[in-house]
Amino acid sequence: MNDDHPLHTDWSLDGTAARRERYYAASLKKFVPFADPIVFRRGRGQYLWDTEDQRYTDLLGMNVCISVGHSHPRVVSAAMAQAQDLTHCTTMFYHPAPAHLAEELAATMPPSEEWVVHLTNSGAEAIDLAMTMARTYSGNTDLLALRTAYHGPTAAAQSVTGIATWRHPGMPGNVAFLPEPNQYRGIFGPGTQPYLDEIERTIASATTGRVAGILIESVQGYGGIIEMPPGYMAGAAERVRAAGGVYIADEVQSGFGRTGDQFWAFEADGVVPDIVVMAKGLGNGFPIGAVVARKEVAAPMAEKFLFHTYGANPTSAAAARAVLAVMRDEALQDNARRVGARLLGHLRALQEKYPAIGDVRGRGLMLAIEMVRDRKTKEPDRETTAQVFEACRDQRLILSKSGPSQSVLRMVPPLCLTEEDTDRVAEGLDRAFAGL
């Protein structure tokens, strides 16, 4: 930590709270998780330290951005070296860092297709671009999206987000929503086929009959870790393609080995998407997103200009290249699989002990527990979730209240979490539940 920095910074909680209160717009203040806020001063690996130097285990990974660990030295030094040479260079000029990154991202995709890359600043920008690309390529306007999906804060990304609390007035339209194939509480119960049949009915009734595409988070994140059941992604792609559209996989949360067995979560279903959207973990905290598309699908965009001023920024690109290298060198996908399985086991043991836990789900390091008032009625229990969440803070565990009813505790830690961490997390969760 460099306290010689020439900009004076007041690190006090009161000072920060007062400045936020006075100067942040309402839209920037709303999304605060804990009743008592925390000021974080530094992070390393899977841990964060507050201004009192108390250590927390970060099971939220700063909203899934921290993939290889907080302030990973290789990522920081790659970005710093690039920032010192040339902090920014737009795509109007040539620079090798984003060009290498594009090559390296394309190499992570299924080899059956020729892939091309458009770098953005965020996930929502990448979602917007994917929507435009789908509409341009297909010549159709209507899009399909899933209820309980979260795709981002821009107007277009909101229009495909299926949770009312994130949808503001004035979004663009032409989006038809499908019931999410939630195996715990979906409207058709468990199984895949009824949800696929509903896609056909929706295309036939709520669109022109021809669609631009469908957006699916391969595992819904903010919606509460909703895994797509076997065959759903492949079946959805087949039905949407038959109606003229493309399959867009949103891997913003589920990508980069987080689910353990696959690098991209769509691979679990054997589906090859037309467009893949990614962000968050790609930069390990540096702002960057990307659309990776089949070359043929991206080609019609050549008709008009589309320019993200900071997209393909070499500093973020250098960071992202280092992220991909660290993931490989530290075998983090395998770690996510192994450590995630252990954490899942701990969560299942807690479910045995506490009736408030209705469901435990997820894979790799993308896990959740859902709280219910009654296991039979499955009525979501927002209050207990909030209490456990606050109690977790006392146990120095950072996680996320998620799902449309805020009744899910979501765990998406940095991929370097260890098995010993999971044991301490389980003890902390146990104490949090026991104290209810």
Ligand SMILES: Cc1ncc(COP(=O)(O)O)c(C=O)c1O
């Ligand atoms: C699945 C998913 N897609 C898209 C986004 C939007 O990304 P960003 O916040 O970088 O705009 C998010 C952000 O939480 C997300 O979880």
